[in-house]
Each structure stands twice: as structure tokens, then as C-alpha cells.
Amino acid sequence: MARSVTWTVGDLVVHRVDETTLPPRTGRRLLPAATPQAVAGAPWLRPDFAAADGTLRLATHTFAVAAGGLRVLVDTGIGNGKTRSDPAWHRLATDYPRRLAEAGFPPDSVDLVILTHLHTDHVGWNTREDGGAWVPAFPRARYLVSRAEWDHWAGTDLDDDHRQVFRDSVLPVRDAGLLDLADVTGAPVEAAPGIRLLPVPGHTPGQIAVELRGTGRSALVTGDSFHHPVQIADPAITSTADDDPALAVRTRRALLGRYAGTDTLLLGTHFPPPTAGTVVPWADGHRLLPEPPAT
Numbered sequence: 624m625a626r627s628v629t630w631t632v633g634d635l636v637v638h639r640v641d642e643t644t645l646p647p648r649t650g651r652r653l654l655p656a657a658t659p660q661a662v663a664g665a666p667w668l669r670p671d672f673a674a675a676d677g678t679l680r681l682a683t684h685t686f687a688v689a690a691g692g693l694r695v696l697v698d699t700g701i702g703n704g705k706t707r708s709d710p711a712w713h714r715l716a717t718d719y720p721r722r723l724a725e726a727g728f729p730p731d732s733v734d735l736v737i738l739t740h741l742h743t744d745h746v747g748w749n750t751r752e753d754g755g756a757w758v759p760a761f762p763r764a765r766y767l768v769s770r771a772e773w774d775h776w777a778g779t780d781l782d783d784d785h786r787q788v789f790r791d792s793v794l795p796v797r798d799a800g801l802l803d804l805a806d807v808t809g810a811p812v813e814a815a816p817g818i819r820l821l822p823v824p825g826h827t828p829g830q831i832a833v834e835l836r837g838t839g840r841s842a843l844v845t846g847d848s849f850h851h852p853v854q855i856a857d858p859a860i861t862s863t864a865d866d867d868p869a870l871a872v873r874t875r876r877a878l879l880g881r882y883a884g885t886d887t888l889l890l891g892t893h894f895p896p897p898t899a900g901t902v903v904p905w906a907d908g909h910r911l912l913p914e915p916p917a918t
Contacts, residue, residue: 627639627640627641627687627722627723627725627726628896628898628916628917628918629726629916629917629918630842630888630890630899630914630916630917631837631917632835632837632840632841632842632888633836633837633838633839633840633841634837634838635688635689635690635817635835635837635842636688636689636917637686637687637688637835637842637888637890638686638687638688638726638727638728639684639685639686639890639898639899639916640684640685640686640687640719640722640723640726640728641682641683641684641719641722642682642683642684642685642700642701642715642717642719642748643682643683643700643701643711643715643717644680644681644682644683644895645681645682645683645711645893646711647674647678647679649679649681649711650678650679650680650681650851651678651679652863653681653850653862653863653864654679654850654851654853654854654860654861654862654863655863656859656860656861657679657851657853657854657860658677659676659677659678660677661677661853661856661857661860662677662679662853663677664856664857665853665856665857665905665910667856667905667910667911668852668853668856671895671896671897671913672851672852672853672894672895672911673853679851679853680895681850681851681893681894681895682893682894682895682896682898683700683701683744683892683893684700684892684898685697685698685699685700685723685748685892686698686833686844686890686892687723687726687727687728687733688818688835689727690815690816690817690818690835691815691816691817691818692816693734693735693815693816694728694732694733694734694735695733695734695735695736695737695815695818696723696728696733696735696736696737696761696764697736697737697739697833697844698737698738698739698745698746698844698846698892699736699738699745699746699747699748699749699760700719700744700745700747700748701715701743701744701747701748702715702746702747702748702749702750702751702791702792703715703716703717703719703747703748703751703752704716704752705747705787705791705792706787706791707743707784707787708784709743712743712744712747715747719748720748720751720760730760730761730762731761731762731763732763733761733763733764734763734764734765735764735765735767735814735815736749736761736764736765736766736767737767737768737814737818737820737831737833738766738767738768738772739830739831739832739833739844739846739847739892740768740769740772740826740827740829740830740831740846740847741768741772741773741776741788741789741793741827742788742827742847742864743784743785743788743792745846745847745892746788746792746793747792748760749761749766749792749793749795749796750791750792750795750796756795757790757791757792757795758795758799759795759796759799759801762799764801765801765802765803766796766801766802766803767803767804767805767814767820768802768803768804768805768829769804769805769806769807769820769822769829769830769831770804770805770806770807770829771807771808771822771824771828771829772827772828772829772830772831773802773804773829774829775827775828775829776789776793805820805831807820807821807822807829807831808822809822811834814833817835817836817837818833818834818835818836819833819834819836820832820833820834821833821834821843823845823846823848823874823878824867824870824871824874825848825865825866825867825868825869825870825871825872825873825874825875826846826847826848826862826864826865826866826871826874827847827866828866828867830846830847830848831846832844832845832846832848832878833846840886840887840888841887841888842887842888842889842890842899843878843882843887843888843889843890844890844892845878845889845890845891845892846892847862847864847892847893848871848874848875848878849875849878849889849891849894850862850891850893851891851893851894852891852894852900852910852911854875855879855902855908855909855910855911856905856908856909856910857908858872858875858876858879858908859872879902879909882902883902883903883904883909884902884903884904885901885902886901887901887902888900888901888914889901889902889911894911897913897914897915897916898916899913899914899916900912900913900914901914
């Protein structure tokens with residue numbers, strides 16, 4: 624995998640820091656309505672976002688950006704050495720920390736970690752193992768999540784999988800006093816100079832997207848409001864992991880209505896390379912027009 628690739632967004636440089644590709648079965652399990660026939664109806668998905676037989680390509684990565692004097696990481700992926708029921712996530716051993724450092728963001732330099740939501744594959748590198756205990760991986764950082772997201776999970780009777788995720792990747796951050804909650808329910812909330820949080824509920828009740836506002840241009844880290852570009856072609860395609868599928872569809876349609884035809888760069892947390900692009904009209908809907916990275 625690439626060490627890191629970058630896009631220039633005005634005066635901001637956004638780094639994609641790769642963790643791992645996801646196995647071909649992921650798309651069939653996660654987006655069952657994205658059938659080979661559905662993919663064939665959007666030929667622009669091939670070859671980058673889908674294979675010739677219609678199999679979706681997906682990946683997991685994070686985004687790092689320096690903005691307003693702060694070094695910011697958006698989401699933290701799956702993490703290493705963690706017990707997970709999904710074989711693709713179980714006890715990973717990637718060199719993600721090295722890739723992050725090579726992008727210019729060694730763990731001790733990160734000031735702010737923004738979590739779009741609290742699913743397993745977005746919080747894993749919140750922590751690292753140290754002497755048999757899970758400790759914050761970014762010890763100087765504040766970790767920021769929406770209050771609605773925290774309240775949802777805090778008030779939920781967690782199943783065994785989610786309980787394990789909270790034990791090793793979420794609660795150690797809270798217990799270290801590093802967790803902050805943001806009220807993101809209506810208008811965008813400024814998390815740092817040049818960085819705004821937008822409510823994008825549906826996949827989870829308190830999910831947020833992260834808008835990066837550079838001089839003259841912006842980018843949007845979508846979280847899982849879009850798992851794959853096929854949902855740009857057909858926003859009615861839902862994920863089996865959506866908490867409220869109907870709301871997730873409305874959120875996607877609203878985002879497409881807001882950003883289609885603009886120069887805002889869309890950055891999907893699970894979009895495989897080339898990962899980023901602008902939303903443009905296509906047929907009777909929309910497509911992602913890829914934008915090659917600067918490096």
C-alpha cells in the first residue's frame with residue numbers, strides 16, 4: 624500500500640494514510656443491493672472502484688491535516704492486535720504508525736483526533752497496547768466525538784463485539800481524560816480553525832462529517848455516510864451497518880444536493896484509490912469524478 628498520498632485543498636494539505644485493503648466479500652456483505660447489475664449501470668465505477676465482475680473495492684485509511692496550527696487526524700481505523708469477530712479485522716499487524724509518521728504525523732505530534740462515529744473500524748488506533756494494557760496512542764491529543772454519538776452508545780446495551788471495542792479502544796481514552804464531546808445537531812460546529820463538523824445521521828445516530836476549509840476550496844471527509852462511490856450513483860443503496868437506513872438515504876441525498884457541481888473534494892474513508900473526487904451530474908443522477916493526488 625502507499626505510504627501516504629496527498630491532496631492540496633487551498634492552503635491545506637490532506638494526507639491519506641493507508642491501513643489495509645478489505646477483502647472482496649466485504650462489499651457483498653456490507654452493501655447487498657450493490658449487485659453486479661447495479662454496478663454495471665454505473666460504468667464509471669470500473670476499474671478503480673469495482674472489478675470487472677462487479678465486486679466492490681473497499682479500503683480503510685485515515686486522513687491527516689495540519690490546520691490552524693493544529694495537527695489533526697480524522698478517524699483511526701481498525702488498529703493492531705485487537706480481538707475482533709471479523710477475520711479481516713482480527714489481530715491486525717500493519718505498519719500504520721510508520722506510515723503516519725512518514726506523512727509527518729508521529730503520534731506524539733497529533734493535537735486533535737476527530738472521530739466521525741464510534742464503529743470498530745474508525746476507533747481502533749485510538750489506543751495501543753503497552754504492557755498488557757490499552758493506552759491512548761496519541762497522548763498529547765484531545766479526542767473529539769459528537770455528544771449524540773456518545774450518548775447513543777452510552778445508553779445502548781452493547782453486544783459482545785461492541786463491548787470489546789469500547790473496552791480496548793474507547794474507554795481508555797475517556798478514562799485518561801482525553802475525550803471531548805461536541806454538540807453537533809444543527810448548524811456546522813467549528814472544531815478548529817478551518818475545520819467544521821457537520822451532522823450526518825443515519826449510519827449511526829450521531830455520525831459527523833468533517834469539512835476542511837482551505838483558502839478558496841474545501842474538502843469533506845464523509846465518514847460512513849458514503850461507504851462506497853456506488854452510493855453516489857444510487858444513494859438509495861443502504862448499508863447493513865446503518866442504524867436508520869431511511870435516514871441514511873436522506874442524509875446522502877442532502878449531501879449530494881449540497882456538494883454536487885461544486886469544487887468540494889469528497890474524501891471517502893473506505894473509498895479505494897483514487898479515493899477523492901468531486902461530485903458531478905451523470906445520467907439522471909451523479910458520479911464521482913476522481914481527482915488524482917498531488918503526490
